[in-house]
Amino acid sequence: METPAVVYLAAEGYESVLAEELHRLGARVLWSRGRLFAVAGSVPPDAPRPCWAQDAWLSPRLFPIRSISHAARELKAMQRNWVLFPLACHRRAALIEAALPPVKQKPFCFGSPLPTAPLGGWCLLDANTLLASQERMSPFPHGKIVFAEDKDGPPSRAYLKLWEALTLLGRMPGKDDFCLDLGSSPGGWTWVLAHLGATVLSLDKAPLDNAVAAMPGVRYQARSAFSVAPREFAAVDWLCCDVICYPQRLVTMLRRWLEAENCRNFICTVKFQGDTDHATAESLRSIPGSRLVHLSHNKHELTWMLCRS
Ligand SMILES: C[S@@+](CC[C@H](N)C(=O)[O-])C[C@H]1O[C@@H](n2cnc3c(N)ncnc32)[C@H](O)[C@@H]1O
Structure with a gap:
């Protein structure tokens, strides 16, 4: 053999x-x-x-x-x-x-x-x-990362994906960081970011869990992630995106952010429906310095990460 x-x-x-x-x-x-x-x-x-x-x-x-x-x-x-x-x-x-x-x-x-x-x-x-x-x-x-889970704080188990991504990156947002959380409802990722002391602008068309919305540093806007222009912000430390959308739509949005050069770090879920869109995944993987992985908490989705801090 x-x-x-x-x-x-x-x-x-x-x-x-x-x-x-x-x-x-x-x-x-x-x-x-x-x-x-x-x-x-x-x-x-x-x-x-x-x-x-x-x-x-x-x-x-x-x-x-x-x-x-x-x-x-x-x-x-x-x-x-x-x-x-x-x-x-x-x-x-x-x-x-x-x-x-x-x-x-x-x-x-x-x-x-x-x-x-x-x-x-x-x-x-x-x-x-x-x-x-x-x-x-x-x-x-x-x-497979088996976390000691927090059963009380986060309103959904999606927070485990962000915990895993940050663990693999070996980097954490901190109290001086400004984070955008796109597709944030009910608020698991926003809970993680606010818990780490970061300032979070949390965007989703669906509402945020009340307890998460009340956390220090959290601001929520009922708004589509695709209506956000990078130039609205002087600088973004972490762009986190867990929006449900076609992979190609996510790539188009990310290219705008990369061209704007005002965001340092990205953690984005690439969600697939039906067949896996390997070609789009390959286009993301080829972005210099980035990583595309299947987290043990991902389903039919991948996580794209770019960390430049
Ligand atoms: C998987 S959930 C996000 C879970 C969230 N990360 C958490 O930790 O609780 C996906 C979210 O994407 C949102 N979404 C779908 N299309 C959107 C859009 N165009 N703009 C913003 N959010 C969108 C949905 O409303 C849904 O809340």
Whole structure:
């Protein structure tokens, strides 16, 4: 069996979308099983990362294994911490996992630094074949951030997307920042931004939750995001956009903002209806310095981020 150069883990439920994307990227897929896609050939460091992969195993190796203890020995010889992706031979895999040092997986507190302890990924392909990778793209198991949630403050669970985006960026709006929140109702993102101490202009045709509207620093206007001209503002520190619209309409709006050069940071959800618009996603990904990712809290949508502070 050929050793893959990289193994991608598709975002849950978006395996076929990742398959389409890998095809467009010209990747040579050796095999795919469940959410795993094994890709052959050398992967240059500057090659675009598939957006629909929630994690990537960057140094995959195949090991023939004779027994449970043999598999556990091979893994422990490489490093301490491993996370199992359950793919096949579930009972055998669970017994190997039980023979490895325990890895604590506490919910992640927003604002904490990213985990730095190496955490490898492994699975059984069959009873006698172990696939393991010491290096992974994400510091979180299977690329999924499980937050210690705030069940009282935010009026919708959409705040988790913004928490995740800011966590991955490693940057936070602060008390001197002015943020525009487009498509803000009922107010999860505005709640995050105001909670961080930023000043927020929150725009939506639908109303903002009363408690969020009353937070210090929050101003709301009942207005379409597409009626806003960048020149209305001297400077915007963060433009956050979670508007439901066709991807091409979002790109057209973002191009106006980029041309105006008065906004430093962007976090925008790109929402798809029906088929995934890969061409528009590629046009966003090609904007220099930006990242386009499928957050673990995204549905059939991607998050485009550009951070210049
Ligand atoms: C997914 S919800 C946003 C959730 C929000 N980020 C939160 O955290 O609560 C999408 C929002 O886009 C708004 N929307 C749709 N078209 C819009 C437009 N042209 N201008 C502004 N908002 C729009 C909808 O009213 C809806 O509230």
